[in-house]
Amino acid sequence: MNGWSGKRLRVNLTTGKITSEALSYEYRRKWIGGRGMNSEVIYSEVPTHLDPFDPEARVCFGVGPISGTAAPSSGRVTVSCKSPLTGGFGDSNMGGHWGAELKFAGWDQIIVQGKAKKPVYLWIDDDKVEIRDANHLWGKFPREADTMIKQELGDEDIHIVLIGPAGENLVRFACTFNDVYRAAGRTGHGAVIGSKNLKGIAVRGSGVVDIARPKEFFDVCNRLRQTFKTDPMTKFLYEIGSLSLINVAVHDGWIGAKNFQEGAHPDAHFMSGEEHSKTVLKHREGCFSCPICCGRFTEIKEGPYAGESGGGPEYEHSVPTGPRVGVFEPNAIWHNMILTNNYGMDGIETGGTIATAMEWYQRGLITTKDTGGLELEWGNQEVVSKLIGMMAMREGFGDVLADGASRAADRLGLGDEGHKYTFSTRGMTMPGDDPRGLGFAYGTGFAIGTRGGCDHLRALPSLELSGFMYPGLNTKILGDERPAKPTTLVGKGYCTFYEENQKAMTDCLNVCCFTTHWSFAVLTADQVEYFNAVTGMDITEEEFQEIGERIVNLERAYWSRMLSGLREDTIPERFVKEPMPQGVPDQTNVGSTFPIQKTLPGYYKYRDYDLETGFPSERRLKMLGLDYVAKDLAPLRAKYNTEAEKKKKKYYY
Amino acid sequence: MSENKVLVFNQEKCTGCRSCMMGCSLYHDGVCGKVTSRVAVVRNEVVGESFVVGCDLCSDAPCAAVCPTGACSMDPQAGIAKINPAKCIGCKECAMACPFGAINMSIKTGKAFKCDVCEGRVEGPVCADWCPSGAITYTTPTIAFKAKRREKLNERLAAVKAGEEV
Numbered sequence: 001m002n003g004w005s006g007k008r009l010r011v012n013l014t015t016g017k018i019t020s021e022a023l024s025y026e027y028r029r030k031w032i033g034g035r036g037m038n039s040e041v042i043y044s045e046v047p048t049h050l051d052p053f054d055p056e057a058r059v060c061f062g063v064g065p066i067s068g069t070a071a072p073s074s075g076r077v078t079v080s081c082k083s084p085l086t087g088g089f090g091d092s093n094m095g096g097h098w099g100a101e102l103k104f105a106g107w108d109q110i111i112v113q114g115k116a117k118k119p120v121y122l123w124i125d126d127d128k129v130e131i132r133d134a135n136h137l138w139g140k141f142p143r144e145a146d147t148m149i150k151q152e153l154g155d156e157d158i159h160i161v162l163i164g165p166a167g168e169n170l171v172r173f174a175c176t177f178n179d180v181y182r183a184a185g186r187t188g189h190g191a192v193i194g195s196k197n198l199k200g201i202a203v204r205g206s207g208v209v210d211i212a213r214p215k216e217f218f219d220v221c222n223r224l225r226q227t228f229k230t231d232p233m234t235k236f237l238y239e240i241g242s243l244s245l246i247n248v249a250v251h252d253g254w255i256g257a258k259n260f261q262e263g264a265h266p267d268a269h270f271m272s273g274e275e276h277s278k279t280v281l282k283h284r285e286g287c288f289s290c291p292i293c294c295g296r297f298t299e300i301k302e303g304p305y306a307g308e309s310g311g312g313p314e315y316e317h318s319v320p321t322g323p324r325v326g327v328f329e330p331n332a333i334w335h336n337m338i339l340t341n342n343y344g345m346d347g348i349e350t351g352g353t354i355a356t357a358m359e360w361y362q363r364g365l366i367t368t369k370d371t372g373g374l375e376l377e378w379g380n381q382e383v384v385s386k387l388i389g390m391m392a393m394r395e396g397f398g399d400v401l402a403d404g405a406s407r408a409a410d411r412l413g414l415g416d417e418g419h420k421y422t423f424s425t426r427g428m429t430m431p432g433d434d435p436r437g438l439g440f441a442y443g444t445g446f447a448i449g450t451r452g453g454c455d456h457l458r459a460l461p462s463l464e465l466s467g468f469m470y471p472g473l474n475t476k477i478l479g480d481e482r483p484a485k486p487t488t489l490v491g492k493g494y495c496t497f498y499e500e501n502q503k504a505m506t507d508c509l510n511v512c513c514f515t516t517h518w519s520f521a522v523l524t525a526d527q528v529e530y531f532n533a534v535t536g537m538d539i540t541e542e543e544f545q546e547i548g549e550r551i552v553n554l555e556r557a558y559w560s561r562m563l564s565g566l567r568e569d570t571i572p573e574r575f576v577k578e579p580m581p582q583g584v585p586d587q588t589n590v591g592s593t594f595p596i597q598k599t600l601p602g603y604y605k606y607r608d609y610d611l612e613t614g615f616p617s618e619r620r621l622k623m624l625g626l627d628y629v630a631k632d633l634a635p636l637r638a639k640y641n642t643e644a645e646k647k648k649k650k651y652y653y
Numbered sequence: 654m655s656e657n658k659v660l661v662f663n664q665e666k667c668t669g670c671r672s673c674m675m676g677c678s679l680y681h682d683g684v685c686g687k688v689t690s691r692v693a694v695v696r697n698e699v700v701g702e703s704f705v706v707g708c709d710l711c712s713d714a715p716c717a718a719v720c721p722t723g724a725c726s727m728d729p730q731a732g733i734a735k736i737n738p739a740k741c742i743g744c745k746e747c748a749m750a751c752p753f754g755a756i757n758m759s760i761k762t763g764k765a766f767k768c769d770v771c772e773g774r775v776e777g778p779v780c781a782d783w784c785p786s787g788a789i790t791y792t793t794p795t796i797a798f799k800a801k802r803r804e805k806l807n808e809r810l811a812a813v814k815a816g817e818e819v
Binding site: 068069070097100104143146147156157179180181205206207208209210211214215217218221222225228238282283284285286287288289290291292293295297309311 | 666668669670671672675676678679680682683684685686687688689695696697698699700701702703760779782783785786
């Protein structure tokens with residue numbers, strides 16, 4: 001078969017039953033792979049009322065038809081589950097080489113269900129699949145467990161997905177790693193994997209991916225590889241990594257220091273990619289088949305953390321456990337990053353939750369009586385570092401925070417006032433991009449992301465942000481150059497809609513969004529071209545967009561089934577009401593707020609969501625071949641606007 | 654006499670992305686896979702190091718010297734060892750003799766295969782062309798060594814400038 005392997009693996013850990021299921025042509029064409037196939041499985045197999053830690057809950061690992069090929073950055077893998085953090089739909093994807101290896105082993109997807117009696121790990125050696133004992137690996141950091149499994153299996157070239165101690169301890173934002181440091185960070189599936197007593201999945205693949213039209217595919221890839229050589233964004237990402245954003249973020253005031261009380265802080269410059277490369281960068285790392293190689297490997301040379309090393313940093317990982325909690329000392333930030341990686345926790349939620357607690361402390365909502373004596377002052381690195389460990393091991397006050405900021409607010413009984421500072425939507429805290437003055441499409445994407453958390457990676461409308469580096473690009477894609485200005489309403493509805501669909505497809509193909517969104521070396525037309533050359537299909541750009549739209553609507557419908565809709569489409573209050581304060585002299589966004597109520601209607605217009613409820617409309621669902629979803633939602637539409645529902649709090653999990 | 658170009662591997666620059674392997678596999682075999690690539694990347698994720706292994710294009714190649722059937726022999730014009738699959742009996746002697754591990758055995762045919770510097774490709778070998786970090790370059794030995802010497806001088810100059818003892 002070309003592109004796909006054409007089969008998926010289903011492992012039931014309760015019964016030990018391992019099955020291979022064939023994926024039909026229609027199914028593959030409808031859901032493509034990765035995020036699409038995973039979302040389909042979550043929607044149809046995991047009821048919305050099910051506890052995410054119930055043995056019957058599923059966790060899916062999916063790769064796409066392009067995975068494991070010469071297409072740029074084609075080694076990613078999507079991990080999906082019902083999120084233990086938000087209770088809603090959750091997925092996350094990671095780079096590294098595991099996704100490609102899974103494809104070489106002959107699988108498009110793994111579905112894990114059930115719960116093992118004792119710790120186990122999976123060993124997939126092409127089509128031989130084995131459930132092995134992992135008692136000796138339980139409690140180990142991914143870097144230790146990785147080495148142990150490789151020694152045990154006698155092959156150091158295999159690739160392994162692992163969870164850390166946080167996942168074992170059911171920390172609700174535990175994440176999954178492959179190749180030790182490449183994390184699928186968000187929505188907490190590490191805890192779901194932990195709840196199944198599964199430590200990891202080791203894979204060895206000796207197969208190849210067949211290509212329908214090899215000559216054509218080589219020519220597309222070759223052309224794209226040449227494009228990357230001169231691509232302006234690629235240069236930044238290779239040289240200084242995604243921390244190249246730090247100096248931009250400080251200048252434009254969106255770094256979100258001290259839980260978004262400050263948009264820019266002069267000391268943040270010390271953690272910039274430029275400084276990192278000069279001081280602690282040991283090595284540049286590349287995920288599978290990547291022409292960019294933004295990965296870093298850090299070795300701390302000075303101070304109390306000297307000698308520590310690990311993969312990273314990355315912008316969104318380092319800002320929450322740095323400036324967001326008031327820590328600006330670079331070595332301390334790299335240390336926090338290494339800690340969260342070792343324990344296996346999402347750096348964004350970890351930092352976001354600690355920052356939330358710090359703001360509660362600042363405002364007197366909690367005191368040292370609640371925290372067990374910890375003084376949660378801004379920038380108190382000793383406490384931050386200690387709390388990370390306490391959260392992972394669920395000790396003392398760390399146990400409260402290990403449930404995430406929103407649940408912690410409820411556990412502490414802080415009410416609406418407490419929730420105001422969690423910077424969450426749908427129960428997940430947001431990454432380190434303050435939307436004030438950043439971009440209207442970008443902020444709109446925060447409100448409507450189908451995995452909650454003001455997530456920048458759902459729509460990722462970077463056309464308006466990178467637009468200035470690629471003159472004429474907005475015209476080429478959107479037919480208008482005006483949307484290239486970040487703070488204009490012109491064309492932003494369509495921009496968000498278009499990029500959200502394209503991002504969904506990018507995740508289905510499991511290629512990296514840095515090739516298609518931050519940098520624009522690969523456009524939709526190129527993606528269609530390499531997809532067709534690999535699979536031998538003949539989809540058009542319109543169909544490509546339509547498949548993306550189908551997946552966004554399906555994920556949205558999962559939330560609708562939980563009666564989450566229009567009211568949850570918002571961003572934290574501070575961005576709407578409090579004008580951005582001045583932090584550095586040349587800051588560009590001083591005084592701005594984010595007019596979410598003005599930017600949302602344009603988006604809804606293209607999405608065609610029902611304006612009473614925010615649910616996907618029946619006609620659009622039917623148009624996208626989702627009749628069964630329309631049927632599921634029909635009885636719920638009237639229920640959404642009942643008085644009881646209206647009174648419900650806006651935060652959600 | 655004009656000098657033949659060679660592949661130069663700079664391990665310090667290798668990011669371990671395996672773009673080279675995918676390019677090689679696709680260009681030669683029309684499929685994508687690690688097992689069909691003539692160049693290989695070895696990774697150690699825990700310490701974050703990667704190592705790229707390819708044919709170093711020996712001028713007195715051990716692979717050609719040990720081949721019992723003459724399948725692997727020096728091409729005097731290109732200056733590299735080549736394997737003729739028709740004559741190869743799959744004895745693996747060449748693979749064992751290569752000091753770098755740059756020869757693979759095909760899972761499909763059981764015969765040896767190795768780098769042919771993408772013979773005929775105007776832009777040179779795909780691996781070097783696609784390498785994003787400059788870990789693989791395709792150039793003449795003279796130019797490569799001149800660059801290396803120049804780099805050493807620049808390192809020394811930088812040290813002097815920084816006030817370090819030299």
